[in-house]
Amino acid sequence: MIIKSLDHLKLISKKIAENISKNDCIYLVGEIGVGKTTITRILINYLQKREGVKKTEVLSPTFNLLHEYDIKKFKIMHYDLYRIKNIKELNQLGIFNENINLIKIIEWPQLIETNVDDVLELHLSYSSNVNERNLTFKGKGKWRDFNLDEL
Ligand SMILES: Nc1ncnc2c1ncn2[C@@H]1O[C@H](COP(=O)(O)OP(=O)(O)OP(=O)(O)O)[C@@H](O)[C@H]1O
Numbered sequence: 089m090i091i092k093s094l095d096h097l098k099l100i101s102k103k104i105a106e107n108i109s110k111n112d113c114i115y116l117v118g119e120i121g122v123g124k125t126t127i128t129r130i131l132i133n134y135l136q137k138r139e140g141v142k143k144t145e146v147l148s149p150t151f152n153l154l155h156e157y158d159i160k161k162f163k164i165m166h167y168d169l170y171r172i173k174n175i176k177e178l179n180q181l182g183i184f185n186e187n188i189n190l191i192k193i194i195e196w197p198q199l200i201e202t203n204v205d206d207v208l209e210l211h212l213s214y215s216s217n218v219n220e221r222n223l224t225f226k227g228k229g230k231w232r233d234f235n236l237d238e239l
């Protein structure tokens with residue numbers, strides 16, 4: 089599908105946020121600057137608001153690799169694996185060591201080989217229009233029948 093604008097992206101991100109629950113993984117694939125952190129920001133701010141937690145800044149974890157957000161019932165782990173170069177470095181992060189009450193949103197997940205039960209994978213790419221993006225997605229487990237048709 090085509091993401092027509094940032095407002096359209098908000099609708100899409102909110103629909104994802106509404107369906108998200110603990111132990112879910114969201115993988116965000118796509119080139120630099122295509123919108124991975126922007127989706128994550130909308131998602132996290134939406135969940136903060138819904139759970140009555142103060143809205144915070146959601147910045148790219150490019151250098152820290154991980155930013156954590158405590159949303160009462162669960163924690164959101166926002167990873168950016170752009171700088172991870174191999175499986176050894178990836179394993180040292182222990183992303184999948186603990187799963188209870190965690191939601192993981194992962195930019196640049198390409199090196200991950202771990203099999204996750206419930207994962208929604210979003211692929212973003214540029215379009216000739218600067219405000220548009222192409223989006224494809226595939227879901228596993230509970231996300232298998234997820235759709236964004238009416239948006
Ligand atoms: N339809 C759109 N969807 C997503 N982003 C858009 C759209 N139109 C414009 N943008 C802009 O594109 C930029 C996306 O930047 P963002 O930091 O989210 O990318 P990123 O994929 O996380 O990059 P990186 O790989 O460096 O982490 C933002 O400035 C955002 O406002």
Ligand SMILES: [Mg+2]
Binds near residue numbers: 126148168195
């Ligand atoms: Mg980013």
